[in-house]
Amino acid sequence: MATLTPCYHCGLPVPAGSHFQARVLDESRAMCCPGCQAVAEAIVASGLESYYKHRSENAANPEALPQALGEELALYDRPDVQQPFVRHDGELSTACLLIEGVSCAACGWLIEKHLRSLDGVADAGLNLSNHRLHVQWDARRLPLSRLLEALRQIGYAAHPYQPDRAAEQLARENRRALRQMGVAGLLWFQVMMATMATWPEFNLDLSAGMDKILRWISLILTTPIVFYSSSDFFRGAWRDLRTRHLTMDVSVSLAIGGAYAAGIWSTLTGQGELYFDAAGMFALFLLAGRFLERRARERTAAATAQLVNLLPPSCLRFDDKGHSERVLLRELRQGDLVLVQPGSLLPADGRVVAGQSSVDESLLTGEYLPQPRAPGDAVTAGTLNVESPLTVEVQALGDDTRLSSIVRLLERAQADKPRLAELADRVAQWFLLAMLGLAMAVGLIWWQIDPERAFWVVLALLVATCPCALSLATPTALTAATGALHRQGLLLTRGHVLEGLNGIDTVIFDKTGTLTEGRLALSAVHPLGELDSDACLALAAALENRSEHPIARAFGRAPQAAERVDVIPGQGLEGVVQGRLLRIGQPAFVAALQGQAAPPIPGERGQWLLLGDRQGPLAWLVLDDRLREDAATLLDACRARGWRTLLLSGDSSPMVAEVAGQLGIEDACGGLTPNDKLAVLRQLHAEGHRVLMLGDGVNDVPVLAGADISVAMGSATDLAKTSADAVLLSNRLEALVRAFDLAHRTRRIIIENLTWAGLYNGLILPFAALGWITPLWAAIGMSLSSLLVVLNALRLTRGS
């Protein structure tokens, strides 16, 4: 195809001969579709066109947003629907909405400005990092449905956001971590000044009374650092000691607790050295390291942990008189008859009573072609009705549906997930043992020489060798690497991914939507008559453009317009292009136009559509699911590392073997249920393999949850994204290859950091053992070694 101008609004190519345009910033701009045109016009009409000047990313295509009908939005005006997420405060209502389609900072500005210009909206604020909109409005002047509609007009979809318990807890923990860090920081500065004033290096003429005051002030200010800021370390240490583990928490608690206890004693007696500033420094450095790591992870969790909306919020139910009315999903009962329009999700498991259509089950089963469904056939909740309306009798709802059984499988798999031991914790264990042994030996020796000094020498040894740098070594490296990966489109949602990637030896791929694009695209045109393939494609596109069918999108936009187009469900389309009566669709349907027998389908892979006019068939058009362009690169990278590759698909078509052959995957299985996939994973685990899973569908979810490391595609269902350890936001498999490299480099940096921390401790040890280390030298040494570790970790953010 020739190069196409990008749509001014969404950046997708504008089809040749498109007549959609809008006047933005005093120029006429080409638009790809009526959706973009309408959104652009709405934005200009509300005086917000400078959005286009300031945006750094293209807007989302409004047609890609989930469909919402006016009557579905109207449901949100019902008080019982609003009850869980709307708070009433006098005349104003407050709600938190999750916004879909936010691509850059300018979107936030556009949304806030547009809403505030509405009559009745008091305030609107969008949080760009988690895409949540807080809005305050007067419900008497502006119903919620109008507010949601206003957002739709400028190209965003909004869903009510109800924080689940996990999200609330996360937010609470975050604020607590920030408070602990802030308290430790603010108090440490003061403690440091007071403590340092007592050191002979800084103060030669300190009066005894002043010395006493400074000691007491340091003690008072250190107390909150120990009992408030460091409480998590002590709790962690207690937990680990009970399970007979020596971890970083134990050694940190020992250093902080030791320094504090000795400080109390020295304050009371007025003798000995003060180590309060060291305790404060440990606390601040360690809390900062953990906070950074938490924030890097959290950003990702916020972006992905959205609603698990696999089911539609509402559906059309027939009442006794045969009228359909829109009801909420929870109002649906077994035995109800529901009408499922084309393009909507099935709300419940059931049986087709009337209508004929095809159902896209790819997310649930991995079948990549829509499956035909006729009266009497069973349909599954969460699948997509593609072609024409279906009337379905509800047989199973909620927890009894097939979808829920997969979710339960997920929970079981999660419980079995193996935990990877973290490098730093393993190092900390023997490091701590060695340190404690040494401290004991040094203490005993000094006891023989000078019992007075023995305690202070041992304390200096413990403080000087506290593995501050050791515990910063890992979090800083992981934080830097997580940030670098995020910029490349891979979001890590769990901490163990980077370290775990180095231990992987087997990779499981899903096919549909993972190695392939997961949607039908035009793969070939075989002309049968005198017209060449371009001309046939133009005719087919003209017809398909008038159809709402998802398949129709594969044809792109047509330069010509078709007239009098009829949609015959399950058969195809009929219409007139340039005075010529055409049909496209099932071979028999098209051949009937000429009164001939249908020609046999020449190939087996993909979906074959026939195009024909009165004179005879014109062309075969083949629709197929294409391999992603970078799938081969990913497979090469896996092979280069000597990993075993497996393809597990729910698709039972021969395409599974074909994809495996094309990419050189060793083992391929098709037609697997989620349970079968999980069984394969268990088998691999039993053989001692470490498994990476890459998938996208609901049927992959149990394996994603159970694999050592799991990566979900950015286009995956929410459930898959939330159960995976990482999300490939960009959908580019290349990013995964870079992640393998970065994981390798991260491990090297962590080892370097650990080595340096160990080296520093080894260096300072003899001096501490000889009793030469004063609090001043301990402080300088610790700061320097920590700084070095952090700088070394920052190298990961540079280059790729």
Next chain:
Amino acid sequence: MAALYVMIPVAVIVIALAIWLLFWAIDNGQYDDLDSPAHTILFDDEDPSHKAGLAEAERTDRSPRQDEDAPRV
């Protein structure tokens, strides 16, 4: 040295105030979104009421220093 007897209690009071301020800021959600404020400031120039304010300032020919920012909506 006598000054220290005053300075130390003052330091303790200042630190208590700082901690109180920090807790207030955290609970008020000031740290919840660290991304948007950096960007929104760029758009304030486009604020229609800000533009109106600028135009007004030009008409009445006041010096730019007196020119107040338009109230934020």
